[in-house]
Amino acid sequence: MSVRVHTSARNKQKKQHGRRALSVVAALAVLGGGGLAVSGSLAYGAQDRAGSRDAVSKGAQDLVREDGFPGALAAVEDSRGRVRDYTAGTGDLETGAAVPVNGQVRAGSNTKSFTSAVVLQLVGEGKVDLDEPIETYLPGLVHGDGIDGARITVRNLLQHTSGLPDYVQSLPPNPFEIRDTYYNPREMLDLALSEKALFEPGTKWQYSNTNYILAGLLVEKVTGRPFGEEITNRIIRPLGLKDTYWPNAGERGIRGAHPKGYASTTPGGPLEDITRLDPSQASSAGQLVTTPRDLNRFFSALLGGEVLDAAELKQMKTTVPAAEGSTTPNTEYGLGLFRTPLTCGAELWGHGGSIHGYETFSGVTDDGRAATVAVTALSSAVAADTEGILDAHQHVQDLVDTAICK
DSSP: OOOOOOOSSOOHHHHHHTTOSOOGGGSOSOOOOOOOEEEEEEEESTTOOTTOOOHHHHHHHHHHHTTOOSEEEEEEEOTTSEEEEEEEEOSOTTTOOOOOTTOOEEOGGGHHHHHHHHHHHHHHTTSOOTTSBHHHHSTTTSEETTEETTSOBHHHHHHTOSOOOOGGGGSOSOGGGSTTOOOOHHHHHHHHHTSOOSSOTTSOOOOOHHHHHHHHHHHHHHHSSOHHHHHIIIIITTTTOTTOBOOOTTOOSOOSSOOOOEEOSSTTOOOEEOOSOOGGGTGGGTOOEEOHHHHHHHHHHHHTTSSSOHHHHHHHTOOEEOOTTOSOTTOEEOSSOEEEEOTTSOEEEEEEEEETBEEEEEEEOTTSOEEEEEESBOHHHHOSSHHHHHHHHHHHHHHHHHHHHO
8 A cells, every 4th residue: 555654643633623524415325716737746645755744645644544545635726726636545455556646536426516507507598597496497397295396496406405305315225236227317316206305495404416416407408408418518628627527328437547446335344346336326416527636627617707607606605504414513505515614714615525436525715725635435435333434534524624724
C-alpha cells in the first residue's frame, strides 16, 4: 500500500470536528469560476516522500490507515487557481497498483447538482416552472398512499421537501446481488410509490433519491431527449469536463484510469471488488462518472455563474434547514446544493455522494477555493458499527474542510 506516513490518532482539530459537516443524507444509500489551472499541480501519496508535513496528504493517509479505505484521492484548488492532487493507499488490493492521480470515480449523489442545473436551465428557458406541480409535466405518474403529484412542486423535488419515500430503501441490501441488474427509472419510482408518503409536501426536509429520479424523467419529458444526452450537451461538454461522462445503458465498467472500488456484504466485512457495476440503480440521482478535478471545475463554474443565469443560480442557492439526521445544526440545502459551514468561517457550496465502491465529498467557497475528496469504498463497507460508519463518513468530509481551511 502506498502510505508513507502513519499517524496513530486524529489531531485535536479533527477530534473537535469529527462529527460535523454533512450527514449521511448526502450519500446514496444504494449502495445513497474560471477553468482549473492544471499546470504546476503536485501529486502526493504514492508519489509523496516520507515525512511530508502537508495536512491534506496526512489526512488522506489517515483515511487509509485509520479508517480502512483501500484508497483515497483528492484535488484541491486555491483561490488563485493553483491545483494540487493527492493520493493514498492502493488502487488495486490484488496487485498493489497505485491510486491514479485524478482517477475516475463514480460520483454518486454529486450527480444531483448536475441534474438540478439541467432543470434550472429549463426554468431559465421558460420550459419549466419551479412552483408548478410535477403533475403538470408528468400527468398521472406520481400517486400513492398520501402521495399526490398535484401537490408536489418541481421545487419540492429539487429541495427534498416532497415527502416522497426513498426507493433505495426497497433495493436488496447485498450490493453484489444487484451489481449487474438494469433498473429503468420507472421501476425505481414504482418502488417508492408503493410506500406511504413521509409528510405533506413543503412541511419538512428529508433527503430522498426518488426526487431526482423524477427530476430526470421531467427533463426527458420536457426536452423529448434522453437525460444523459441533456446532461452531456448542457453541462459536461460546455464546461470541458473531459473526464466526466454519463454511462451508456448497460455500461458497467469505468472507461479511464481509475482506482478499483470495493464493497462488502456486511458492514466492516471482507472487501470485494465491485468496480464493475450497472449504475442504472442510481440514474439521474447518482450515475455520473467523474474525477476530483472535474468536480472542482463543475462546482466552481456553477457557483461562478457559468452554468446558470443569475436568477436561476439565486434560486439554487436559496436554502432550507437540512440538519435533521445531521450533527451540524447549520447545514442547509438549496436546489441540489448543500451549504455547509467550515471551521475557518467560510461556507462550502457543494454536495457529497456514495455509490457502491466510491464515496466523495466536494464543494467550493465564495472566494474560489475548491476541494474534492474521494475514497474507494463506502463508509458502511469499512466500518462494522454505526459509530464507526459515521466517523469514517465524517472523516472524508473533514478532509475537505482541512483542504480548504488549512
